[in-house]
Amino acid sequence: xxxxxxxxxxxxxxxxxxxxxxxxxxxxxxxxxxxxxxxxxxxxxxxxxxxxxxxxxxxxxxxxxxxxxxxxxxxxxxxxxxxxxxxxxxxxxxxxxxxxxxxxxxxxxxxxxxxxxxxxxxxxxxxxxxxxxxxxxxxxxxxxxxxxxxxxxxxxx
Amino acid sequence: xxxxxxxxxxxxxxxxxxxxxxxxxxxxxxxxxxxxxxxxxxxxxxxxxxxxxxxxxxxxxxxxxxxxxxxxxxxxxxxxxxxxxxxxxxxxxxxxxxxxxxxxxxxxxxxxxxxxxxxxxxxxxxxxxxxxxxxxxxxxxxxxxxxxxxxxxxxxxxxxxxxxxxxxxxxxxxxxxxxxxxxx
Numbered sequence: 001x002x003x004x005x006x007x008x009x010x011x012x013x014x015x016x017x018x019x020x021x022x023x024x025x026x027x028x029x030x031x032x033x034x035x036x037x038x039x040x041x042x043x044x045x046x047x048x049x050x051x052x053x054x055x056x057x058x059x060x061x062x063x064x065x066x067x068x069x070x071x072x073x074x075x076x077x078x079x080x081x082x083x084x085x086x087x088x089x090x091x092x093x094x095x096x097x098x099x100x101x102x103x104x105x106x107x108x109x110x111x112x113x114x115x116x117x118x119x120x121x122x123x124x125x126x127x128x129x130x131x132x133x134x135x136x137x138x139x140x141x142x143x144x145x146x147x148x149x150x151x152x153x154x155x156x157x
Numbered sequence: 158x159x160x161x162x163x164x165x166x167x168x169x170x171x172x173x174x175x176x177x178x179x180x181x182x183x184x185x186x187x188x189x190x191x192x193x194x195x196x197x198x199x200x201x202x203x204x205x206x207x208x209x210x211x212x213x214x215x216x217x218x219x220x221x222x223x224x225x226x227x228x229x230x231x232x233x234x235x236x237x238x239x240x241x242x243x244x245x246x247x248x249x250x251x252x253x254x255x256x257x258x259x260x261x262x263x264x265x266x267x268x269x270x271x272x273x274x275x276x277x278x279x280x281x282x283x284x285x286x287x288x289x290x291x292x293x294x295x296x297x298x299x300x301x302x303x304x305x306x307x308x309x310x311x312x313x314x315x316x317x318x319x320x321x322x323x324x325x326x327x328x329x330x331x332x333x334x335x336x337x338x339x340x341x
Contacts, residue, residue, distance in 0.1 A: 148307070152303060
């Protein structure tokens with residue numbers, strides 16, 4: 001997918017360049033500016049994630065999320081998912097490993113859902129674009145939604 | 158020159174502070190600190206590999222797509238087309254959720270409807286196509302399908318709730334922010 005994205009971006013850039021040099025340059029300038037604009041926050045987030053994942057190892061997570069842990073485990077899973085930021089390509093194998101080592105489907109569903117939709121660490125960035133109210137409402141709604149996903153998973157799987 | 162330097166330090170102060178903390182951890186707990194730095198390094202590489210095309214497309218979108226066009230397809234009266242387009246934009250993207258915020262900023266600046274921007278964010282966070290395929294292979298097709306169906310509904314509902322929670326004033330402020338954010 002990343003390669004596809006590069007191909008698309010490069011093709012678009014080429015077409016743009018033949019249509020108007022000035023506009024293409026302006027687009028690149030804008031691209032750089034919006035990147036540099038958010039770079040300090042990106043870098044801070046990366047360090048926080050690094051430290052958090054160094055402390056919270058997969059073994060510790062799997063201890064907390066056993067299938068007998070019930071709704072208490074679901075809650076812990078949802079909280080862990082909300083505060084951590086793990087890329088999807090790491091999260092799914094991790095979730096599969098957790099299931100194998102005894103975690104329940106409900107807990108894993110809650111973990112995956114909040115992991116992707118709720119972002120405590122990234123809240124300052126979100127607030128800078130959407131303001132406090134929208135950010136809080138979106139994250140709380142997504143947090144609540146994760147419990148519904150967990151419930152449905154618990155019933156169906 | 159000096160002013161520029163001060164501005165630079167001010168913007169990056171939290172990053173520098175975290176860097177110092179992590180270095181202190183490295184000195185006091187070498188194993189933990191080393192692991193943290195390694196994780197940060199690999200995440201940084203992943204971020205740098207995925208972000209350039211996103212921001213290039215963002216710049217091109219900003220320069221070439223007229224406000225009127227965006228309003229027509231994703232604005233207040235765009236209806237189902239706006240919703241589908243928002244789902245598609247988010248699902249076709251790559252990269253972590255925080256990379257979606259600048260994209261959201263440009264969409265807002267160009268006059269996209271707020272709930273459509275929230276749908277784009279929701280899709281970006283959970284229904285990304287390569288991730289879905291990967292999810293199916295690691296957690297099973299059934300798990301993936303249940304989550305996908307629920308997510309599509311959930312994303313729309315969350316977008317609707319978030320927009321309803323905001324007053325006209327709140328919304329205007331968000332649009333003002335988007336205009337300002339992309340100016341300098």
